[in-house]
Amino acid sequence: MVRVQTEDFDPGAELDNLVAARTDVGASVSFVGHMRARNEDRVVETMTLEHYPGMAEKALSEIEAEAHKRWPLQASTIIHRVGPLKPGDRIVLVITASAHRQAAFEAAEFLMDWLKTKAPFWKKESGPEGDSWVSSRSTDEDAAQRWTASGKSD
Amino acid sequence: MKVLYFAWFRDRIGMAEEEIDLTGADKLTVRDFIHDLAGRGDGYATAFEDMNVVHVALDMQEVDHDTIIGGASEIAFYPPFTGG
Numbered sequence: 001m002v003r004v005q006t007e008d009f010d011p012g013a014e015l016d017n018l019v020a021a022r023t024d025v026g027a028s029v030s031f032v033g034h035m036r037a038r039n040e041d042r043v044v045e046t047m048t049l050e051h052y053p054g055m056a057e058k059a060l061s062e063i064e065a066e067a068h069k070r071w072p073l074q075a076s077t078i079i080h081r082v083g084p085l086k087p088g089d090r091i092v093l094v095i096t097a098s099a100h101r102q103a104a105f106e107a108a109e110f111l112m113d114w115l116k117t118k119a120p121f122w123k124k125e126s127g128p129e130g131d132s133w134v135s136s137r138s139t140d141e142d143a144a145q146r147w148t149a150s151g152k153s154d
Numbered sequence: 155m156k157v158l159y160f161a162w163f164r165d166r167i168g169m170a171e172e173e174i175d176l177t178g179a180d181k182l183t184v185r186d187f188i189h190d191l192a193g194r195g196d197g198y199a200t201a202f203e204d205m206n207v208v209h210v211a212l213d214m215q216e217v218d219h220d221t222i223i224g225g226a227s228e229i230a231f232y233p234p235f236t237g238g
Contacts, residue, residue, distance in 0.1 A: 033238055049237065052160055052230060055214035080237060092238055112238060120211070121237025122161040133162045136234035 001076070002060040004051060006083040009093055018075050018095055025074050027101035029108040031094045037087035039134070044125045049082045049091065052120035056080070059119040067096070067111050071103040078111060080121060110147050117144040155179070155223075157191075159201070160232035166201040176223065184210050185219040187229070207233050 001018075011032055019025045035047050060078050067073060077095040085091060094111045098104040123134040158171045176182065188210075192202040202208055210217055212226040223229065 050161055051237070052158070052211070052214070052232065055211060055230070058214055116238035117235055119237055120160070120232060120235055122233065123236045124161070133165075133233065134236045136236050140238075 001078070002057055002064055003077075003079045004053075004056050004060070004082060005079065006081065008081070008090055009079045011090070011093055011095075014077055014079065014093060015095055018077050019097055022074060022097070024099060025097040026099045027104040028095060028097040029101070029104040031092075031108050031112055032090055033092040033112075035085045035087050035089045035091055039125060042125065042129065042132075043127045044087065045128070046084050046086060046126040047091075048084045048124045048126070049080075050122045050124065051080070051082045055120050060115060063111060063114045063118060066114070067107045070110065071096075071098065071107040073098050073103060073107055076107070076111070078115065080115070080119070082121070113140075113143040113147060116140045155226065156228045158228065158230040160230065162233060163201050163231045167197045179223045179225070182223050183219065184212075184217060184221050184223060184229075187223060188219065188231075201231070209234060 011030055015028060015030055019028055037044055060080065064076055064078055067076060073096055075097045077093065079093040081091055094108050096104045096107040096111065117140055125132055125134060155174055155176050156171060157174050159167050159169065164170050188202050188208060191198050209232050210219065211230045212221065212223065213228050
């Protein structure tokens with residue numbers, strides 16, 4: 001299940017929804033990304049998430065489908081917020097559910113790595129020094145690449 | 155064709171979208187179109203000055219600069235993704 005929304009989400013309620021009435025799930029992993037008040041040496045008061053409506057949902061669904069192809073997942077949830085956010089606010093939620101923990105852990109990490117580099121979202125930071133669009137980080141690109149490079153994750 | 159600009163492309167060009175009549179799209183590459191756009195004025199020239207950070211989607215599918223625009227009804231320009 002994939003959602004893009006401005007409103008906050010409740011990670012506990014989302015997890016309950018995902019595994020409700022299921023008896024084949026032995027492990028679930030939840031990841032929540034939060035907004036920090038500081039990025040490198042800059043103070044950030046507001047972070048505004050922009051997306052490409054339509055393509056964002058499509059990209060997240062494709063990434064989710066790829067995870068289900070690679071790992072034996074029973075269910076998954078991806079929620080990404082858009083609009084203005086304040087320090088401490090939740091930005092993104094990924095939940096994976098599987099029979100065993102290894103698939104759930106790995107798939108959650110994969111989903112986060114891929115959604116950061118393959119889904120059309122952009123962050124703008126606003127603070128005392130003005131507004132600036134966040135630059136993409138090569139460490140994020142490296143993290144996404146490890147799932148395509150030869151190795152155990154591929 | 156509907157042309158969309160996201161993030162700092164929108165800031166630099168000064169609009170989120172516009173409608174542009176394309177002729178010969180069956181032979182026109184994304185790169186050719188970027189070249190045309192860059193010649194439309196200062197904001198456009200600044201937006202397209204570094205081709206390494208010009209990412210493009212045709213009908214919501216990311217493509218490279220050598221792709222022929224063809225029958226696409228929507229083209230979007232945006233910087234590398236920074237979500238998550």
